[in-house]
Amino acid sequence: MKTKERLAIPPVHMKEQDPRERIKNQKEVPLGYTSEQARREASRCLQCRKAPCVSGCPVGIDIPGFIEKIEKGDFQAAILKLKEKNVLPAICGRVCPQEEQCQLPCTVGKSRKSVEESVAIGKLERFAADWERQNGNVILPDIPPKTGKRAAVIGSGPAGLTVAGDLIKLGHGVTIFEALHKPGGVLTYGIPEFRLPKEIVNSEVEYLKKLGVEIKYNYIIGKIKSLVELLSEYDSVFIGTGAGLPSxxxxxxxxxxxxxxxxxxxxxxxxxxxxxxxxxxxxxxxxxxxxxxxxxxxxxxxxxxxxxxxxxxxxxxxxxxxxxxxxxxxxxxxxxxxxxxxxxxxxxxxxxxxxxxxxxxxxxxxxxxxxxxxxxxxxxxxxxxxxxxxxxxxxxxxxGNSPNPLIPRETPGLKVNNWGGIIVDETTGATSIPGVYAGGDIVLGAATVILAMGEGRRAAQAMHEYMSKN
Ligand SMILES: Cc1cc2nc3c(=O)[nH]c(=O)nc-3n(C[C@H](O)[C@H](O)[C@H](O)COP(=O)(O)OP(=O)(O)OC[C@H]3O[C@@H](n4cnc5c(N)ncnc54)[C@H](O)[C@@H]3O)c2cc1C
CATH class of the missing domain: 3.50.50.60 (FAD/NAD(P)-binding domain)
Known part of the structure; x- marks a missing residue:
């Protein structure tokens, strides 16, 4: 199809539950694309060589790559492409502020002079992830031989889950310590069912467990065990405890x-x-x-x-x-x-x-x-x-919310700024304690899911390098 023809295709709107009905239930508001709708929306993508959308994505998904697979009807390949960079696509497809990130610089939106008319990247991401879950076709990536190194991750919000996913795929052992009885952080306790069904959060967490991630629930670091103790048992520690302290x-x-x-x-x-x-x-x-x-x-x-x-x-x-x-x-x-x-x-x-x-x-x-x-x-x-x-x-x-103060308060030598955020090296997420990294809302203050994931991705890479050397 020629660029002009692609630009002439109107955006494919996703159906939603009627407002009068939906306020009586907890079911999700947008109903998802059918395969035909997804392929049609995907055909609006111009496959720009410079792909400005990718620079708008904090985890660097190959956006034209996965959209091209959807257009061709190869949904399995689309989800594999997404998962190369994002372990939580069904979640991001639903709650990320795409209009301020990947969809903002989209060439289609720019030429139609409205970000609302950009290619619906988030909705397509959601489609691919839902297709995989509904078809039960979850293909696990190849994992390299075990390195023998073990990382502890504190908190199972998007930052912690991303670190866990990235490190396990590099061959390290990973244990998540979560204070609550369920995983997901704000995705589970904050964002309501009608925006993000918990079945989706659970299935993304199940995927990580299948890769070998271990999760210990009802485990408050700073009370049951200190960060210093954790560091004596593991080769590296990530703090992803979020901003759960209400103002x-x-x-x-x-x-x-x-x-x-x-x-x-x-x-x-x-x-x-x-x-x-x-x-x-x-x-x-x-x-x-x-x-x-x-x-x-x-x-x-x-x-x-x-x-x-x-x-x-x-x-x-x-x-x-x-x-x-x-x-x-x-x-x-x-x-x-x-x-x-x-x-x-x-x-x-x-x-x-x-x-x-x-x-x-x-x-x-x-x-x-x-x-x-x-x-x-x-x-x-x-x-x-x-x-x-x-x-x-x-x-x-x-x-508003501020960073959870427990770990900074209980850990000598862990530096925080004047509003309680953990101070980290911007390029690695390293804290003031060697081997300890942090990211997500505990560093940024109350921010977004995808920024927390971007921080997790960066810290995981640095933890991998640290564990490989030490
Ligand atoms: C109601 C609500 C709606 C939101 N909607 C959106 C949205 O639509 N889109 C968007 O992008 N962002 C949204 N956000 C923001 C987004 O959810 C957060 O930025 C994101 O979840 C931060 O991720 P995180 O992993 O840093 O922390 P969190 O998600 O807060 O996870 C931290 C985890 O650490 C655990 N923990 C804390 N202390 C300890 C401890 N001492 N030991 C063990 N575990 C501990 C907590 O129990 C929690 O599970 C919303 C936030 C809220 C509150």
């Missing part, structure tokens, strides 16, 4: 009953399955009128979860305008379609409660945007005498 508003009323951090709320709903009363007795306040403070993916997830748990109203309260919202556009659109109310340029100043200590409302103030702050976004400034009240019975605080 709070620090306003009056925040200790009332009915105030959650988004982390706690989503952990109860997702990891502890509070949405499924048939199998779980995890308590959660369902609320009639739920307010979520924040404007990121975490806030959108909490707002949409509240609707699915039966709230009549789910309100996003964000102190800037929609343009500054850090959430992905797709998540904002999905939340709006489902009936989440957006209240922009507002900020809570006090949470109100009754004599029994339960939340009854929030006192808010209207904001306007001033000069840009250190993040480059315009600073929200309160408007004098603009206070008003929201009548709500549950408040969820989703204003």
């Amino acid at each position: 709070f508003l620090r306003i009056e009323g925040e200790n009332l009953l009915g105030v959650y951090s988004a982390n706690e709320y989503l952990t109860r709903a997702n990891l502890m399955r509070a949405f499924d009363q048939d199998i779980s007795d995890t308590p959660i306040l369902r609320g009639n009128r739920v307010a979520i403070v924040g404007g990121g993916n975490v806030a959108m997830d909490a707002a949409r979860t509240a609707l699915r748990l039966g709230a009549e109203k789910s309100i996003i309260a964000y102190r800037r305008s929609e343009k500054e919202m850090p959430a992905r556009n797709e998540e904002i659109e999905h939340a709006k379609e489902e009936g989440v109310e957006f209240h922009l340029l507002v900020n809570p100043i006090r949470i109100l409660g009754n004599d029994d200590g339960w939340v009854t409302g929030m006192e808010m103030i209207r904001m306007q945007l001033g000069e840009p702050d250190s993040s480059g976004r315009r600073r929200p400034v309160p408007i004098k005498d603009s206070e008003f009240q929201f009548n709500v019975d549950v408040v969820i605080v989703a204003i």
Whole structure:
């Protein structure tokens, strides 16, 4: 096909569950491509020689390579190509912000003057991974003979899983130590089922186990065993413990009953399955009128979860305008379609409660945007005498997370910066302790799945070199 013909093919949209139906269930919202749809979407790719999309991918997937295989209908070859660089393609295809990464520089999107019309790289990645899982055709890569070296990985989020996958494929022994009873980190306890079914996370973890990765659950490093002890038993250690420490508003009323951090709320709903009363007795306040403070993916997830748990109203309260919202556009659109109310340029100043200590409302103030702050976004400034009240019975605080402090606090000599992130060498992920590497949210602060994986990939390479020499 000629370039002109390819450019004339309209984007193939993925079908989605009807918003009125989907707020009554936990099933995934986008329904996936059929083989024909995937091949048609793949035929929009121009196979650019310079492949600007690859430079936008933090793990360097050969994007034109896997898309070409899909276009030809060789889905097995497509997934093998993807897995050369990405051990979690079904996950990345669903939750990566492709519109800011691989799809942003896509030549097709540029020539159609809209990133929305770029080749749907993420959706094609998801298609190939789902095809493999649904066909049960998982082909394991050849693994070199055992090197005799053993690495310990702390945390089974995307950073830790990537390190484990890369090191096992290089012939090293790998044991993951995970604090929770399930693997996946935020993929399991944070991101809801309707965005990322847990069956998918589990099957990607199963793949790693088939390669020989061992996982020890309910194992908190820093309590059960120290990092120093771990280092005496293993040849190298990776810290991928994430940013699970929620930030709070620090306003009056925040200790009332009915105030959650988004982390706690989503952990109860997702990891502890509070949405499924048939199998779980995890308590959660369902609320009639739920307010979520924040404007990121975490806030959108909490707002949409509240609707699915039966709230009549789910309100996003964000102190800037929609343009500054850090959430992905797709998540904002999905939340709006489902009936989440957006209240922009507002900020809570006090949470109100009754004599029994339960939340009854929030006192808010209207904001306007001033000069840009250190993040480059315009600073929200309160408007004098603009206070008003929201009548709500549950408040969820989703204003950010910081690195988990346990290991840095318990490990002498492990250097951290002023916000608690572990300091690493940017090219290797090496920490201040020889043989110990770190990556993902514990280094970057709350970031993204693919950035955590990119950091994992870089650290795994450095750990391999370190273990080969020592
Ligand atoms: C609700 C929510 C929605 C999100 N949505 C998106 C999205 O759509 N797209 C996107 O790209 N990113 C999203 N993110 C961000 C993304 O999930 C994170 O950037 C990513 O998971 C970070 O990976 P990680 O491996 O560094 O840490 P985590 O995923 O946090 O995993 C860390 C793991 O370490 C374990 N651990 C912690 N301390 C210890 C210890 N002492 N011993 C043993 N184990 C320990 C934890 O239990 C956890 O399993 C979202 C985040 C949240 C909270």
